[in-house]
Amino acid sequence: MILAHPQKCVACHLCEGACSFQHEGAFQPARTRIFVHDFVDEAVYVPVACFHCKDAPCLSNCPTYAITRDSLTGMVQVNDDRCIGCKMCMVACPFSVMGFHEEKNVSQNCDLCGGEPQCVKICVYGALEYAEVEPVDWMLRLDQAERPAAAAG
Amino acid sequence: MPYGWKGQLLRINLTDGSAQKEPLNMKWAAQYIGGRGLGTKYLLEEIDPACEPLSPANKLVFATGPLSGTYAPTGGRYMVLCKSPLTGAIACSNSGGYWGPELKFAGYDMVILEGRAPKPVYVWVYNDQVEIRDAAHVWGKTIEETEDALRAETDPQARISGIGPAGENLNRVACVINDKSRAAGRSGVGAVMGSKNVKAIVCRGTGAVEVADPLKFGELVFASMKEINASPTTSMALRGMGTASTVGFTNSVGILPTDNFQRGQFEQANAISGQTIAGTVLKRNKGCYSCPIGCARVTETSGASKWKGHGEGPEYETIFGLGSDCGVGELDAVLYANYLCNQYALDTISAGGTVAVAMELAQRGYIPPEDLKEVGTELKFGNADAVMRCLEMMTYRQGKLGDLMAEGGYRLAEHYGHPELFMGSKKQDFAAYDPRGAKGMGLGYATSNRGACHLRGYSMTVEWFAPPDMRLDPFTIEGKAKAQLELQHKAGCEDAAGICTFSAFGGLTPDKLAPIYNAATGENLSLGDWMTAGERIWNIERLFNNRAGLSRKDDSLPPRMTREPLTNGAVQGQVVELAPMLEEYYRLRGWDDDGNPSAETLARLGIE
Numbered sequence: 001m002i003l004a005h006p007q008k009c010v011a012c013h014l015c016e017g018a019c020s021f022q023h024e025g026a027f028q029p030a031r032t033r034i035f036v037h038d039f040v041d042e043a044v045y046v047p048v049a050c051f052h053c054k055d056a057p058c059l060s061n062c063p064t065y066a067i068t069r070d071s072l073t074g075m076v077q078v079n080d081d082r083c084i085g086c087k088m089c090m091v092a093c094p095f096s097v098m099g100f101h102e103e104k105n106v107s108q109n110c111d112l113c114g115g116e117p118q119c120v121k122i123c124v125y126g127a128l129e130y131a132e133v134e135p136v137d138w139m140l141r142l143d144q145a146e147r148p149a150a151a152a153g
Numbered sequence: 154m155p156y157g158w159k160g161q162l163l164r165i166n167l168t169d170g171s172a173q174k175e176p177l178n179m180k181w182a183a184q185y186i187g188g189r190g191l192g193t194k195y196l197l198e199e200i201d202p203a204c205e206p207l208s209p210a211n212k213l214v215f216a217t218g219p220l221s222g223t224y225a226p227t228g229g230r231y232m233v234l235c236k237s238p239l240t241g242a243i244a245c246s247n248s249g250g251y252w253g254p255e256l257k258f259a260g261y262d263m264v265i266l267e268g269r270a271p272k273p274v275y276v277w278v279y280n281d282q283v284e285i286r287d288a289a290h291v292w293g294k295t296i297e298e299t300e301d302a303l304r305a306e307t308d309p310q311a312r313i314s315g316i317g318p319a320g321e322n323l324n325r326v327a328c329v330i331n332d333k334s335r336a337a338g339r340s341g342v343g344a345v346m347g348s349k350n351v352k353a354i355v356c357r358g359t360g361a362v363e364v365a366d367p368l369k370f371g372e373l374v375f376a377s378m379k380e381i382n383a384s385p386t387t388s389m390a391l392r393g394m395g396t397a398s399t400v401g402f403t404n405s406v407g408i409l410p411t412d413n414f415q416r417g418q419f420e421q422a423n424a425i426s427g428q429t430i431a432g433t434v435l436k437r438n439k440g441c442y443s444c445p446i447g448c449a450r451v452t453e454t455s456g457a458s459k460w461k462g463h464g465e466g467p468e469y470e471t472i473f474g475l476g477s478d479c480g481v482g483e484l485d486a487v488l489y490a491n492y493l494c495n496q497y498a499l500d501t502i503s504a505g506g507t508v509a510v511a512m513e514l515a516q517r518g519y520i521p522p523e524d525l526k527e528v529g530t531e532l533k534f535g536n537a538d539a540v541m542r543c544l545e546m547m548t549y550r551q552g553k554l555g556d557l558m559a560e561g562g563y564r565l566a567e568h569y570g571h572p573e574l575f576m577g578s579k580k581q582d583f584a585a586y587d588p589r590g591a592k593g594m595g596l597g598y599a600t601s602n603r604g605a606c607h608l609r610g611y612s613m614t615v616e617w618f619a620p621p622d623m624r625l626d627p628f629t630i631e632g633k634a635k636a637q638l639e640l641q642h643k644a645g646c647e648d649a650a651g652i653c654t655f656s657a658f659g660g661l662t663p664d665k666l667a668p669i670y671n672a673a674t675g676e677n678l679s680l681g682d683w684m685t686a687g688e689r690i691w692n693i694e695r696l697f698n699n700r701a702g703l704s705r706k707d708d709s710l711p712p713r714m715t716r717e718p719l720t721n722g723a724v725q726g727q728v729v730e731l732a733p734m735l736e737e738y739y740r741l742r743g744w745d746d747d748g749n750p751s752a753e754t755l756a757r758l759g760i761e
Contacts, residue, residue, distance in 0.1 A: 010447040012440035013251070017224035025367055027223050029258065030359035040333060043436050043451040122224065122375070124382040124445040
């Protein structure tokens with residue numbers, strides 16, 4: 001998963017560009033799977049991507065069983081063939097990190113670029129870090145999950 | 154859809170309230186790269202350069218480049234162009250932030266505003282939908298109030314570029330500000346927007362920018378990112394201390410303009426330096442869209458003085474304009490003045506320059522007491538209260554003095570009979586390098602097409618910042634004309650491509666930028682072609698200025714620069730020998746004695 005360090009983020013949105021370029025072949029922040037939330041007045045910038053939750057609300061709320069967990073990597077993934085574009089997962093996601101692809105009419109979340117996430121690669125500020133899903137300690141995830149809230153006050 | 158571009162521009166006729174989409178002239182786009190070059194070409198074709206800048210006959214162009222919106226390093230910039238009400242020459246002010254890329258994502262490379270709206274309006278662009286909406290409720294409001302209000306009634310993710318009270322009141326040094334604190338600062342572009350009764354362009358886009366060769370593009374960008382991140386100038390000095398990192402250096406050698414360029418060293422420089430800022434008022438640094446440098450400062454006043462606020466800045470130029478040039482050495486006051494300028498949407502360089510001229514006029518007793526009384530506090534160097542008061546007076550045109558200051562420093566000094574005290578060129582104030590201690594900068598200020606500007610030909614890089622073995626002696630005039638030519642072409646291409654000139658400090662030099670441009674657009678320009686495009690941009694700007702009535706007499710410096718030597722530091726005894734440099738410059742450019750590009754030069758560059 002993508003570990004974020006919001007205190008190092010400068011809100012350049014390079015990660016969003018890199019994400020859409022990787023997945024869409026074009027620069028289109030509206031299609032990104034990592035989201036930088038700028039709280040301009042508070043000077044807080046928070047990048048967030050799918051945490052691949054252990055108990056994933058998107059997965060358990062999907063009416064068509066389109067969201068599954070990869071048994072090998074532990075990643076939560078959307079199967080385009082089964083997704084009907086109802087956006088239930090977007091509503092269910094506690095972190096609002098489920099994205100949506102308008103043309104394909106399917107949900108999309110961070111797929112870690114197959115193990116070489118482009119957002120991490122391009123972030124020169126060290127605000128993003130890659131960690132494999134399974135070995136990450138649950139407490140670390142919790143810490144990550146709490147950070148945006150804490151940072152935003 | 155052409156690569157790098159959206160291939161479409163938005164033309165808004167404010168007089169009749171119509172908005173039209175039209176294809177971008179791709180032939181011009183290829184010839185002039187984009188942004189600054191392309192915008193100038195459109196202006197030259199569409200308006201009479203001799204028109205009155207604040208009349209409906211002028212047009213206001215918001216232009217992105219082919220790299221705006223991509224993840225090319227610093228690819229987040231756009232330009233605002235028009236005929237300048239300050240200089241009467243071409244105005245092309247560059248800004249970062251997020252607005253330029255957002256316009257591209259909405260599907261447009263440029264916006265052209267024409268005519269004049271019968272009442273205050275703002276433009277709301279959401280992809281294909283364009284609305285011209287009433288702006289009565291935000292007219293008169295500051296930048297922050299305006300942005301918050303307009304974002305609340307459009308889209309929470311909308312990006313906004315607009316004017317504050319200064320632009321509305323046709324202040325000739327008003328700027329356009331986007332994302333609350335990024336300024337397309339110079340030459341009074343904000344006044345032109347105000348004259349058109351347009352408060353803001355609010356923009357939200359969900360589209361894509363495609364590049365011709367994604368693999369190659371990605372490879373080149375990642376290599377450049379790595380280099381920028383490894384360069385001490387970009388990743389340590391600029392990221393750590395911002396542009397303010399320069400204060401200590403310029404002050405030590407004696408070219409930090411102080412008290413309206415009467416001196417080159419400021420006793421309190423340490424209190425307003427980049428180091429001090431980083432250690433005290435800096436909350437964090439910030440980056441514009443797609444920027445791997447992150448030089449923007451998010452700051453908050455210390456709380457220990459009466460000046461309280463928070464916002465972005467100050468940049469080096471602001472520290473000079475509102476600090477040393479006005480003799481103000483209190484950091485909180487400089488910060489506060491910066492925030493005020495951002496809220497009013499005033500150019501911090503020219504606003505500071507104007508206050509500094511007023512202070513010197515007062516110092517020498519050229520302003521009658523009844524006019525001085527309007528300030529309410531003593532108008533003298535070092536008085537921060539006077540700076541704040543003057544900023545307010547010039548924004549709202551309060552009283553006779555406020556009205557005069559709103560016309561810019563030159564017109565102010567001229568009114569009181571001493572135009573020679575105005576420190577600038579083509580009626581635009583100098584930036585923060587005393588040209589007597591960097592003579593290439595003197596030539597650069599004098600020849601800059603938009604009036605005095607440090608970024609048109611930033612020869613500080615070769616005169617002072619370069620390693621000693623690659624340095625041009627700042628005190629000689631030899632080689633300066635040639636250096637200026639190259640720097641002017643280089644900067645022209647950067648502004649046109651849609652990236653920030655600071656990227657070159659991190660190694661993104663023209664030989665590396667041209668291939669990135671090629672991979673994005675599918676063009677195939679050699680380094681030579683690239684620099685020629687820069688020369689083409691320079692010459693078309695010059696052509697605009699010539700047609701606007703400017704000539705050799707306007708490529709000048711005030712007598713203080715050419716006759717009064719500096720008295721402190723390493724630069725002691727120096728003046729700018731402008732005439733011989735200018736002579737050589739015209740010759741190298743292929744211009745006639747009056748500064749007009751010759752027919753051969755225009756033909757060589759393919760300018761029709």
